[in-house]
Amino acid sequence: MKLREIFRFELGYQLRRFQTWFFFAAMGVISFIAVEPNFLAAAEQGDYLLNSPYVVTASMLIGSVFWLLGAAAVAGEAAARDVSTGMHPLIYTAPVRKADYLGGRFLAALVLNALILLAVPVGTLLGTYAWGAEAELLGPFRPAAYLTAYGFIALPSAFVVTAIQFSFAALSRRTAASYLGGPLLLLTAFVGTLLLKGEAGQLLDPVGVVSIVDHLDRWTPMEKNTRLMGLEGWLLASRLLWLGISLGALAFTYFRFRFAHPTPSVWWRRAKRDPAVASDTTVSVPPVRRSFGLATHARQSIAIGWKSFEAIAKSWSGLLLLALVALLAFLSAAESLMQNGVSLLPRTDYILHALAYPEIPPAYVIIPLLIVFWSGELIWREREAGLSALVDVAPVPEWVLFLGKFLGLGFVLAVCMALRMAAGMLAQVGAGYYEFEVGRYLQILFGLQLADYLLLALLALVLHVVINQKHIGNLVTFIAFVLVTIAANSGTGHKLLVYGAAPGWSYTDMRGFGPSLGPWLWFKLYWAAWALLLAGVARLLWVRGREEGLRGRWQAARQRFTRPTAWIAAAVAGLILSLGGFIFYNTNVLNTYEPATGRMEQRAEYARRYGQYKGIPQPRLTGANLHVEIYPERQAVDISGTYHLVNDSGVPIESVHLATAINVETGGVAFDRPATLVLADEDFGHRIYTLQEPLQPGASLQIGFDVHVAPRGFRHDELLPVDAAVASNGTYFTNRDWLPAIGFGPETGADRIAFEAVVGTAADQIAVAPGALRQTWTEGGRRYFQYATDAPIGNEYAFFSADYAVHEERWNDVAIQIFHHPGHTTNLDQMASGVRASLSHYTQQFGPYPHSYIRLVERPGHGLGMHAGATAIDYQEGFSLLNPEDGPQSIDLPFYLP
Secondary structure (H helix, E strand, C coil), rough: HHHHHHHHHHHHHHCHHHHHHHHHHHHHHHHHHHHHHHHHHHHHCCCCCCCHHHHHHHHHHHHHHHHHHHCCCHHHHHHHHHCCCHHHHHHHCCCHHHHHHHHHHHHHHHHHHHHHHHHHHHHHHHHHHCCCCHHHHCCCCCHHHHHHHHHHHHHHHHHHHHHHHHHHHHHHHHHHHHHHHHHHHHHHHHHHHHHCCCCHHHHHCHHHHHHHHHHHCCCCHHHHHHHHCCCCCHHHHHHHHHHHHHHHHHHHHHHHCCCCCCCEEEEEEEEHCCCCCCCCCCCCCCCCCCCHHHHHHHHHHHHHHCCCCCCHHHHHHHEEEEEEEEHEEEEEHHHHHHECEEECCCCCCHHHHHHHHCCCCHHHHHHHHHHHHHHHHHHHHHHHCCCHHHHHHHCCHHHHHHHHHHHHHHHHHHHHHEEEEEEEEHHHHHHHCCCCCCHHHHHHHHHHHHHHHHHHHHHHHHEEEEEEEHHHHHHHHHHHHHHHHHHHHHCCCCCCCCCCCCCCCCCCCCCCCCCHHHHHHHHHHHHHHHHHHHHHHHHCCCCCCCCHHHHHHHHHHHHHHHHHHHHHHHHHHHHHHHHHHHHHHHHHHHHCCCHHHHHHHHHHHHHHHHHHCCCCCCCEEEEEEEEEEEHHHHCCCEEEEEEEEECCCCEEEEEEEECCCCCCCEEEEEEEECCCEEEEEEECEEEEEEEEECCCCCCCCEEEEEEECCCCCCCCCCCCCCHHHHHHHEEEHHHHCCCCCCCCHHHHCCEEEEEEEEEEECCCCCCEECCCEEEEEEEEEEEEEEECCCCCCEEEEEEEEEEEEEEEEEEEEEEEEEECCCCCCCCCCHHHHHHHHHHHHHHHHHHHCCCEHHHEECCCCCCCEECCCCCCEEHHHHHEEEECCCCCCCHHHHHHHC
């Protein structure tokens, strides 16, 4: 009877709380929003129906992961609320059995979490029909798909997670301890899979994240539209195992729990003894001149920051979480050093890339989750300890209190970066590599990444101050992180409107940061100014005293908004407007802002406007003669060229369609016969020229053109080839990027062409283009290379320019040339041997090789594959890291891939 009453009370209490329904609504909104970026594009490509069982199951899994990281408030509140509110002396002396007390609280938390998880299928159902998907993308509505996904994914996860988090909070008597359960369970899933390779590793997956993803990946396209989620094989075994572990955790909690006053149990606190002070000792206190100037406030901020840091770093939960940061960083670095069964050379730039973009998902979210958790702990530390009355009357300004908390969290984040740095170096040592680039570690981890985390930390602190409800603050902060991440990665909004967003930076050994660092810095300065303004809001709304209502806080904020505060706010607002205006001028005035969804709409609109010309006869490109001037120091390229065209369609051609690149300046188009420009659509890059006399079958013509490529400021999207192609070292672009093409856009091209080019570049670089190198010379402080093909090539070719070293060998009469970064020499012999073996085999199977040369050219990037173009095979820097071991089971990819 008492079990039922405790269950009813706890369930009713939490159902009446705003945070419960806020969590439910948040899960629904996240599931609703996640449908479009995760599934709509694939559904449009015909991979599956948008409301297929596959989409429903995957959405349930995604929603369960987000719920897992925010569900601690429910279980922790049910298990430790009496202690946190100081009601435990009354509750623990009441005539209630331990089984009734713990059982009623746990069952209420389980029902609440199951209810909250219902929001995921509801949001998914609404999302599949709310994004304007065409009718052919939707199949019949199948309630069984939602029921099986909820029953086989959500409910088992709800039981396991609630049991673990409830046990943590009940045994520690602290609500905060339940927040450890989610990250630990998620970490267990991925670490277990790494330690136990194959399906056996899925047994250690407590919530099915890895095992269900592996299960879904095996579904065929037909099964994705028809197959329902089921429990079978290793997935069933994993569910049964963790249900047993959860029951064991609950049993352990039952036997260990005592209706007793909680006492500190940290060993170093027990071991610490304060020295006894004799009662008759006279203490002499010297007179101190009190000063409350800026220097004093600075010392106060540092002192508060250090104490806040110690409160996190010296706690058992803080030490455990910092250990998780180091472990995940090491696993991310170590896991990235093995690709396709081949080990990689652990060069520092690649290790840093693995740390910045880890292949283990928990490594990506662990620090943001800790920011969410620790920010709430720091803001509520004094109030939960009952010391807020003393702190509130201390002669310390509100901005010092807030700055001190921020500094403390910043110190912890700096330790996280130091742990990542140590983990990266340890991974290098484990692979026998000792060429550490400490400066590069400091630059990227303590410069670029720490800046991102500090912006998130300040937002988290501000949200906690403004909301003034710990659990709701944790939930809102977590949701804000999720929404910001989705918006920034999907490109659905302008980065001026997404907190902390910026064009991505990239670093490679060959290119360095290239042009990516400048735009990133401008955006971060803009958001740092916003962070200052948000910090001012937190200072105005800082809770001081017992008046925590909205009216009292508003009155306090009005009193704190003094004339100096107004001037500072105006200055910061001016800084925001200045930086924002400068960024907007670059991204939207000098360049065209185009959201991710706009690109698909632009392609569709191009097809609607000019699809009528699809398949019309056009002259065929048979030759190209180009003069290319590359200016690496200012990221510019000038191209002048001539196309040779032949009408082999069998009918007269009256007009020529020219598809031009929309991100560059194409001008000076001239025909060798009278022609009139009748349409010039620069927005879509389509021009139509009418010939005064039709081009007869078998006749030919020439078209001359000029192309100018130069960055105008910087763009909103860092992935556009105009900004990424030309760098001080490592220029790479193709003819498809910038050169005009003949015909309707999707059909442009040619069979095989004759090619000749003169390429100019900086004096210390080598330019590479298709064809045999006829001559090279220096003129005007620049270096020139003339290339010409000795046989027709495909109409897909590339240009390269960098400070290359050249490795040369021969096979019969064919010159083998490898243009590589000077420091990347590990695999040159294997690559050349692979080329010789390939030439020998293919000439026997398909006939003589038509060219007198073959080139392998390295270009910037962390990719590991190769791409074959006209007479050249280009590879990214990652390929140079391949370090196959000797042995019968090893795969020598540097030999086999070329």
